[in-house]
Amino acid sequence: MARVRISDVAAAAGVSTSTVSLVLNDRTGARISEETRVRVREAAATVGYTPNSIARGLRMQRTRTIGLVSDVIATTPFAGRMLAGAQDAAREHGHLVFLVNTDADPAVERDAIRALVDQQVDAMIYACMWHQVVETPADLPAQSVFLDCRPVSGGHPAVVPDELAGGRAAVRELVAAGHRRIAYVDAEELNPPVASGLRRQAYLEVLAEAGITPDPAWHVHGSETTSASGRAATERLLDLPADLRPTAIFCFNDRMAAGAYVAARHRGLEIPADLSVVGYDDQQLVAGELDPPLTTVALPHYEMGRWATEVALGAREPPAPDQTYLMPCPIIRRDSVSSPPAAAANSSRRRA
Amino acid sequence: MARVRISDVAAAAGVSTSTVSLVLNDRTGARISEETRVRVREAAATVGYTPNSIARGLRMQRTRTIGLVSDVIATTPFAGRMLAGAQDAAREHGHLVFLVNTDADPAVERDAIRALVDQQVDAMIYACMWHQVVETPADLPAQSVFLDCRPVSGGHPAVVPDELAGGRAAVRELVAAGHRRIAYVDAEELNPPVASGLRRQAYLEVLAEAGITPDPAWHVHGSETTSASGRAATERLLDLPADLRPTAIFCFNDRMAAGAYVAARHRGLEIPADLSVVGYDDQQLVAGELDPPLTTVALPHYEMGRWATEVALGAREPPAPDQTYLMPCPIIRRDSVSSPPAAAANSSRRRA
DNA sequence: TGAGCCTGCTAAATCGATTGATCACATATT
DNA sequence: AATATGTGATCAATCGATTTAGCAGGCTCA
Structure with a gap:
């Protein structure tokens, strides 16, 4: 059963693909009659159309995906909360997250960053599991945020526990x-x-x-x-x-x-x-x-994950350049x- | 600084984009002289070309990505090992993994599966954190594997701890x-x-x-x-x-x-x-x-994560239809x- | 001399969407 | 009557790769 394409919707509604795209994306300013709009929407629903994100990503130069590269995910319970925070924030903004676990292997890390860049991720999060100062990896795109670590030479937003x-x-x-x-x-x-x-x-x-x-x-x-x-x-x-x-x-x-x-x-x-x-x-x-x-005092991994993602997606103001955001650690x-x-x-x- | 495209390599090497593609993908059977091959490879290296995975994915109908939807990732230490196993297997096969945490919310789960299908993932892993029998979610693609759970009505490979x-x-x-x-x-x-x-x-x-x-x-x-x-x-x-x-x-x-x-x-x-x-x-x-x-007895989450991914990618024989693979639990x-x-x-x- | 066959490479179609330019037609204005 | 304006929808280019069919030129051989 082949995927339903926009042209299938167009055929079903008796219009062009342009019209379908214009209607389904609610492009204000497009002059499409209300009857046609209804017809297109119904056709899309009956044939069960959902847009191909890859094709859209190619055309729009925006994939609605982010990359999260982390040095450790298996051996600490904190990683999960960090991921959950990043995850939730990404979902709220309609993004999907690519997760890569590098095990702190520089070769794996390099390849992962390259692969994510090739996937045209909209933003990238570079996470460490233990608050530390790190070298900025080569090829890291400008739109990157550091999580639970700080780049020695600055240049990117960063968040660490206070x-x-x-x-x-x-x-x-x-x-x-x-x-x-x-x-x-x-x-x-x-x-x-x-x-x-x-x-x-x-x-x-x-x-x-x-x-x-x-x-x-x-x-x-x-x-x-x-x-x-x-x-x-x-x-x-x-x-x-x-x-x-x-x-x-x-x-x-x-x-x-x-x-x-x-x-x-x-x-x-x-x-x-x-x-x-x-x-x-x-x-x-x-x-x-x-x-x-x-x-005890809690390490705010969930919150840091959210913060990093929101900053990466531009949904939250980053701190002043080369300032690291300190996330409060609540006492339990x-x-x-x-x-x-x-x-x-x-x-x-x-x-x- | 715009991304380097294949046409930039072609221009630098003085050949067509077809030639560049043929050379860089080592397509045997393509009749390209050795001198040209060398020239293309050098040009690609000097301009720093890496292929755009989105464009390639669109054309090839194969994205080299997999989706992993899990009901829980933050609140159990097991999740990390499972992810690490899936991750490692995916990396070894040149795939990237989309991670989605649904928090066992059916609406989130449905949207996530849809989003992953729209992203044209090559395969999907449906993971639960506690060995259980579950309903098969709607829209789950054929190429899916169940991890730490079994679909009530079969139809997909599954792995659970023995x-x-x-x-x-x-x-x-x-x-x-x-x-x-x-x-x-x-x-x-x-x-x-x-x-x-x-x-x-x-x-x-x-x-x-x-x-x-x-x-x-x-x-x-x-x-x-x-x-x-x-x-x-x-x-x-x-x-x-x-x-x-x-x-x-x-x-x-x-x-x-x-x-x-x-x-x-x-x-x-x-x-x-x-x-x-x-x-x-x-x-x-x-x-x-x-x-x-x-x-104690260990729950083999890492191994199950690997197994599920390898089966999903076709790199490992699935068990007989409607048979669930039982992963050994080693005593510690x-x-x-x-x-x-x-x-x-x-x-x-x-x-x- | 021209048919047949290599060799080396390229033109153009394709994947599935989005979008600026444009068209056909009806109505309003001069 | 000729021109301008507006409406509804479509054409065709585009994103960046892959791939098939085919072209140009050289060589062989009858």
Whole structure:
């Protein structure tokens, strides 16, 4: 069963293809009588005509498609939300999205960008899964937006999570609960460079604004960003002398926070009564499934996906040239934060 | 900077566009001298020509694109692997994939299928995220493959996980470790219908083949498939009299298994010394992060994604008409299974 | 010398839409 | 009567490739 073409509609309605096109596209200014319009529309409906997007794309020089090239889609739960955001925005604007997963392979990435350009995509989104600064790939069309990363040399709109504000919100949550001895379970130095640095900066800033001088022992590093690594780092905090031991921990991410739970449990410490914990990322399967559920800061992947797509399609004003848009990271309050244990509050208040 | 067209190459090489096309597509049988071929190729390289896929698609009636419509992409970690599998297979065959997320909205789904057909995709993949039987959507082209679901009325190739074999492997793992009192923490009746039924069937079959008569009390249901629900169901098992209490649990999925861990811990039971646990799904962030890491059965989403794409592109033989391909689910051995406690028959062993 | 056959290349049709120019005809104006 | 104006619809070019039929020129051979 061959596809119905515009000429089939024209034949059925007894008019030319021009007329059909003019009617179906509602071209104002075209002088077509109302009777003819009705006849054409009915003919189109009865033969079941839908326009061939390829032919239209060729003629119009506009395909109503966008390309999304991402370095990772399988190994992180964030990718899905990002895609969903991009997807929804694209659909709302009548666009379809080509998805390419490069697995961070530069050759695959190059070929993918070329293939998408050859497909005449109207716009392109270059996404990374971890907030970072990247080289602008060759052949990237002008109409491109960076998602969860920033081009070193600028030249394109970009959106990343506002990790500084998010980190501040997380630590303020602990300060507001009355904690003074607050630790930071950090990722390995420089990995991933941007996120880690900003969250650490937020930690230091909030302690300073609360008039707390952090003890260097409160800043511990994990070798990776896993639960096991978070546990090991937390052990070191819990080994500190009682008057120095933190009553609250801000963790680089939720997985490390899960490790903190394990460490605390092995010492017989209750969360949050004996130790308050805040994570980052809001990984549903981690933060939501922990016992008690983890208070954390969400990474706004869905929103960033939407933002990037809307900017790429020109439906939203881009930020000033070479400015990166910072997407707010909302704090997700669950049950892992309470006021510090009474004993801790009384025993030692270290102030500058 | 306008795109380079084939006519630009022709002009640069001093030949016709026909010649350029013939040369660049390596059409054997075309009588073009070697000198001309070299000249054309050099011209193409220097002007930086790459063919316009839209124009080619129109002429060839073949776009080298496929459509993938999925009911969910954001809320499950499995979606990513499925996409990655489809993606990789498509790339290896020189195809690009259009991704559409319908959020299980029938209207969105209908529009998406139409849009993809209008884009002249060469093939289509209809994916669900949870193994199920579905109605065949209207307008679905003949060249379509069902992924992680089966059309009620057949007519298309389909691939689903072999949950029966996977479930058998899981329970056999417990039988092989020496367990006799093996429980099944099930999902709610009929939700999701197919997976739950098959895993239950596997449980009953393996007990039967091991000569074990299951006590009805060993088959408990959770109201949902969450950790909390798994915990509640497990509590009921642990409340059984000592001589009836299971020494091993097969859980419908990893999240419920995480709940079983919580229940066991609250009773002071060690996993696997006091209670062996096997899950299903191999959700990395759950199974891998538990303490101890959970032995489970993996859902082969990546492989199913590949399979569906290869069949859709004709690169792999489809199964016999109206036969559904069952993809093996490999067992992932971690540390949550050991032999039953020696005193299992008469002691509840509460630990401090 | 001219029919037959290669060789090397190109003209022109085609894919299915969109659109500016144009046509046929009716009516209004001078 | 001749010209202008307006209406409704169509013609034909176009987008950028692929592909079939065929042309021009050289060579062979009877």
